[in-house]
Amino acid sequence: xxxxxxxxxxxILLSADAQTTISGKVADPSGNPIxxxxxxxxxxxxxxxxxxxxxxxxxxxETGLQTLKVSFLSFETYSLQKEVTEMGALNIKLREDVNSxxxxxxxxxxxxxxxxxxxxxxxxxxxxTTAGAAGDYIGAFQxxxxxxxxxxxxxxxxxxxxxxxxxxxxxxLRVFQPFNATANNIPTRGRFSPFLFKGTNFSTGGYSxxxxxxxxxxxxxxxxxxxxxxxTDVSFISVGLGVGNTQKWKKNSLSINAFYINLKxxxxxxxxxxxxxxxxxxxxGEAVYRHKFNKGLLKIYGGLNYTDLQxxxxxxxxxxxxxxxxKNRNLYLNTSYKGALGNDWTIASGTSFANDDNxxxxxxxxxxxxxxxxxxxxxxxxxxxxxxxxxxxxEQFINSFSEKGTAxxxxxxxxSYNNNSTAAFTETNIFFSKKLALxxxxxxxxxxxxxxxxxxxxASLAYKTASKSQISLAYGDFYQAPQQEVLKYDTTLxxxxxxxxxxxxxxxxxxxxxxxxxxxxxxxxLVKFNTETPEFNSLxxxxxxxxxxxxxxxxxxNKSIKNLEYWASYSYLDTERDYRNYPNKATPNFAAxxxxxxxxxxxxxxxxxxxxxxxxxxxxxxxxxxxxxxxQNKKTRTFNSLDVSWAYLISQQKILYLSVSNILDFDNxxxxxxxxxxxxxxxxxxxxxxxxxxxxxxVGFFWTISDDKTDNQLDNL
Amino acid sequence: xxxxxxxxxxxxxxTINAQTSYEKGMTKAFELWxxxxxxxxxxxxxxxxxxxxxxxLPFYYAAQVHVVTxxxxxxxxxxxxxxxxxxxxxxxxxxxxxxxxxxxxMEAMLNTAYVVYNPSVYGMTxxxxxxxxxxxxxxxxxxxxxxxxxxAEWKIGGAKYWGKDPKAFCSEIEKAILYFEKESNNxxxxxxxxxxxxxxxxQQNCK
Numbered sequence: 001x002x003x004x005x006x007x008x009x010x011x012i013l014l015s016a017d018a019q020t021t022i023s024g025k026v027a028d029p030s031g032n033p034i035x036x037x038x039x040x041x042x043x044x045x046x047x048x049x050x051x052x053x054x055x056x057x058x059x060x061x062e063t064g065l066q067t068l069k070v071s072f073l074s075f076e077t078y079s080l081q082k083e084v085t086e087m088g089a090l091n092i093k094l095r096e097d098v099n100s101x102x103x104x105x106x107x108x109x110x111x112x113x114x115x116x117x118x119x120x121x122x123x124x125x126x127x128x129t130t131a132g133a134a135g136d137y138i139g140a141f142q143x144x145x146x147x148x149x150x151x152x153x154x155x156x157x158x159x160x161x162x163x164x165x166x167x168x169x170x171x172x173l174r175v176f177q178p179f180n181a182t183a184n185n186i187p188t189r190g191r192f193s194p195f196l197f198k199g200t201n202f203s204t205g206g207y208s209x210x211x212x213x214x215x216x217x218x219x220x221x222x223x224x225x226x227x228x229x230x231x232t233d234v235s236f237i238s239v240g241l242g243v244g245n246t247q248k249w250k251k252n253s254l255s256i257n258a259f260y261i262n263l264k265x266x267x268x269x270x271x272x273x274x275x276x277x278x279x280x281x282x283x284x285g286e287a288v289y290r291h292k293f294n295k296g297l298l299k300i301y302g303g304l305n306y307t308d309l310q311x312x313x314x315x316x317x318x319x320x321x322x323x324x325x326x327k328n329r330n331l332y333l334n335t336s337y338k339g340a341l342g343n344d345w346t347i348a349s350g351t352s353f354a355n356d357d358n359x360x361x362x363x364x365x366x367x368x369x370x371x372x373x374x375x376x377x378x379x380x381x382x383x384x385x386x387x388x389x390x391x392x393x394x395e396q397f398i399n400s401f402s403e404k405g406t407a408x409x410x411x412x413x414x415x416s417y418n419n420n421s422t423a424a425f426t427e428t429n430i431f432f433s434k435k436l437a438l439x440x441x442x443x444x445x446x447x448x449x450x451x452x453x454x455x456x457x458x459a460s461l462a463y464k465t466a467s468k469s470q471i472s473l474a475y476g477d478f479y480q481a482p483q484q485e486v487l488k489y490d491t492t493l494x495x496x497x498x499x500x501x502x503x504x505x506x507x508x509x510x511x512x513x514x515x516x517x518x519x520x521x522x523x524x525x526l527v528k529f530n531t532e533t534p535e536f537n538s539l540x541x542x543x544x545x546x547x548x549x550x551x552x553x554x555x556x557x558n559k560s561i562k563n564l565e566y567w568a569s570y571s572y573l574d575t576e577r578d579y580r581n582y583p584n585k586a587t588p589n590f591a592a593x594x595x596x597x598x599x600x601x602x603x604x605x606x607x608x609x610x611x612x613x614x615x616x617x618x619x620x621x622x623x624x625x626x627x628x629x630x631x632q633n634k635k636t637r638t639f640n641s642l643d644v645s646w647a648y649l650i651s652q653q654k655i656l657y658l659s660v661s662n663i664l665d666f667d668n669x670x671x672x673x674x675x676x677x678x679x680x681x682x683x684x685x686x687x688x689x690x691x692x693x694x695x696x697x698x699v700g701f702f703w704t705i706s707d708d709k710t711d712n713q714l715d716n717l
Numbered sequence: 718x719x720x721x722x723x724x725x726x727x728x729x730x731x732t733i734n735a736q737t738s739y740e741k742g743m744t745k746a747f748e749l750w751x752x753x754x755x756x757x758x759x760x761x762x763x764x765x766x767x768x769x770x771x772x773x774l775p776f777y778y779a780a781q782v783h784v785v786t787x788x789x790x791x792x793x794x795x796x797x798x799x800x801x802x803x804x805x806x807x808x809x810x811x812x813x814x815x816x817x818x819x820x821x822x823m824e825a826m827l828n829t830a831y832v833v834y835n836p837s838v839y840g841m842t843x844x845x846x847x848x849x850x851x852x853x854x855x856x857x858x859x860x861x862x863x864x865x866x867x868x869a870e871w872k873i874g875g876a877k878y879w880g881k882d883p884k885a886f887c888s889e890i891e892k893a894i895l896y897f898e899k900e901s902n903n904x905x906x907x908x909x910x911x912x913x914x915x916x917x918x919x920q921q922n923c924k
Contacts, residue, residue: 100798
């Protein structure tokens with residue numbers, strides 16, 4: 001009997017696992033049922049999936065206060081704490097996860113290249129497989145709308161701004177001399193090898209408050225966090241050779257690479273318009289060390305570059321030409337740390353340092369200058385929720401420049417300045433829903449040299465108009481201190497200013513992207529001077545102003561034709577400015593009204609070949625004819641160039657590469673130089689400014705040596 | 718005394734019951750997967766994972782179902798979001814089991830899925846990742862049959878593409894067979910053992 005009682009008692013205990021039924025309905029914000037949502041009591045096995053009507057029902061033996069969780073792809077996980085007995089006939093509305101695919105993106109003004117960015121228009125490979133870019137990462141950006149084709153310069157000219165208005169950042173830190181030193185009309189290249197970078201943001205306007213001291217554009221490059229594998233890369237090209245090696249151990253990795261370029265053999269075979277005495281020769285080395293901590297990543301980058309060249313530059317006023325020699329040594333160091341601090345706080349901090357040393361020789365004048373630049377930044381970010389994030393940080397820039405000039409028939413002159421500034425910024429990101437997002441920021445800068453403080457607001461707003469399309473708006477004020485060429489003679493000027501107003505439309509559908517962006521940009525406080533170039537006795541003021549307005553169109557299609565990817569860019573630009581020594585407002589020489597690029601990449605499977613072509617067109621560029629009454633009133637012929645490259649994969653790790661620029665041999669003229677004084681008939685004679693060579697041919701062989709035998713350098717070409 | 722024994726045995730019985738709810742759940746999840754309701758299987762694996770706290774296996778299988786499911790669908794957005802979710806599950810599995818060859822093999826398969834789905838975007842970047850993951854897995858567990866078999870299949874795919882002889886890797890399939898036979902019967906329930914039935918398919922390349 002006792003035994004039976006005990007049994008009964010125990011049985012009752014066991015069956016006190018009385019079952020409660022938990023039921024309800026799951027829907028999206030607009031009330032449509034969600035099928036397949038995972039509904040469960042947190043910490044138990046009890047749960048089920050919602051059916052096609054969003055309905056779920058399951059029983060549980062749990063009692064008391066419990067947490068019900070509902071999760072589904074691309075929605076935020078829902079959580080409800082209640083007595084189990086009250087969990088009947090629930091009506092659950094899931095909130096969309098604003099981090100998921102298909103959310104609105106704050107993209108006005110920006111082109112991203114990377115795997116993980118939702119607004120990506122280029123992938124990392126594109127940057128380096130674009131014909132005509134010849135391994136220079138800047139070359140690929142020059143095929144995007146908003147840039148002007150200025151082939152004789154090689155730098156970025158964005159939306160009516162000159163090359164000095166665009167700044168480059170690596171891992172959030174300023175790069176002070178991103179381009180190789182070169183002579184007039186000899187196009188430069190980016191200093192950094194493309195294989196160090198995994199993602200890029202190219203902003204043609206309206207960029208974040210985190211960045212300043214640039215009137216037009218910022219290019220943000222991010223180095224690779226973790227290289228995939230250990231390997232050695234060897235490259236032989238017709239103008240030089242390179243070697244690279246990557247090692248990984250424990251939580252560390254080190255990549256080093258070195259490149260030597262000598263254009264002498266090439267220029268002996270192919271005739272050049274320029275008379276080289278010492279053809280371009282450059283030696284560069286780079287190293288990146290990375291260390292992973294439990295909660296963060298440290299990266300140290302160092303690059304050293306040495307360039308030497310000498311040539312006779314044609315000059316209409318100097319019949320024998322101008323003898324120009326340049327030796328440049330550039331050292332760049334960049335250390336950054338990114339990590340989590342817990343409680344949804346993250347930190348990004350770092351320093352960059354550059355030492356740039358030039359020895360320039362122009363006829364009998366010898367100019368030596370040296371610039372040391374330093375940037376420190378610390379940025380904190382707090383994620384309050386997926387929908388609300390706050391960034392803030394401070395920056396310090398220290399810059400010192402000194403120059404000494406010696407001329408045989410003139411006394412030695414010296415100039416120097418220290419240009420230091422401190423900046424603070426804050427920015428917040430708010431997602432009201434998956435459809436509407438806002439970013440508002442403000443930046444304050446105090447420049448010690450100019451004794452000036454400026455506050456600049458930035459804002460952008462994006463709204464999803466349909467599942468594949470969105471519109472966005474951006475506004476911002478931007479300040480930039482005068483350039484070195486002016487600061488070395490006058491430090492009493494104010495920063496120059498621009499304001500951007502941007503309206504963007506974006507459509508993305510399964511491998512097809514259409515992007516149209518209209519903008520208006522105003523310039524004021526531009527630097528003016530009363531001599532042809534800035535000189536020590538010129539008179540300087542801040543009375544320049546101008547505007548740029550235009551429309552940028554981008555279309556990319558990876559789907560319609562098998563193995564073919566292409567994109568087309570068109571930019572319309574209307575700009576005028578009164579700056580430098582302009583007598584009145586006029587369109588500068590670098591700003592053509594129409595720019596068009598068509599880039600194609602066709603993979604021929606049977607031949608294991610990637611065939612790339614790039615066609616560039618620019619309408620005539622304005623130039624000044626002193627024989628005409630009106631300043632900057634003439635236009636050159638249109639610019640045309642068709643560049644072709646062919647990468648043939650001999651085997652998985654060996655690539656043969658051939659690239660020919662301007663294969664159709666278009667005759668292009670960038671500008672004209674007129675004599676300073678008229679001839680006896682009162683006419684100013686002129687000479688055209690043309691490319692140094694109409695075509696450029698590169699033949700290369702790239703070999704990757706790694707254990708797995710699959711990696712190759714296609715992503716570096 | 719008898720009573721105590723009875724009560725004790727009852728308690729033991731109930732605790733065994735509690736233990737096996739994990740096994741019941743896992744078995745159910747595999748059934749759901751077999752019955753072509755992968756999303757319900759994933760949901761159940763995820764529920765088990767959340768209830769179990771420190772067990773990497775349910776996360777591992779939730780990831781596997783997502784990865785395998787992407788091979789049968791076309792919609793780019795769905796593939797991307799499944800692979801993203803699978804990577805989240807793998808990351809969670811890794812927090813409970815560091816240096817686990819099986820998780821690395823699953824991650825290699827996940828990266829393979831990216832390459833298969835969009836070679837022009839993910840080919841270059843993710844191929845190197847796949848290779849590295851298999852190599853790492855083989856260092857951690859040199860006789861893992863899945864690492865041997867799927868790495869061989871991956872390399873055969875590459876060789877075929879490059880017009881080389883895929884048979885160069887057939888000896889690795891033989892090795893995989895050997896490892897499958899030798900594979901120790903791990904005491905841990907639901908420890909990964911799958912893959913043996915794929916040998917025939919991979920071996921087609923050797924004929």
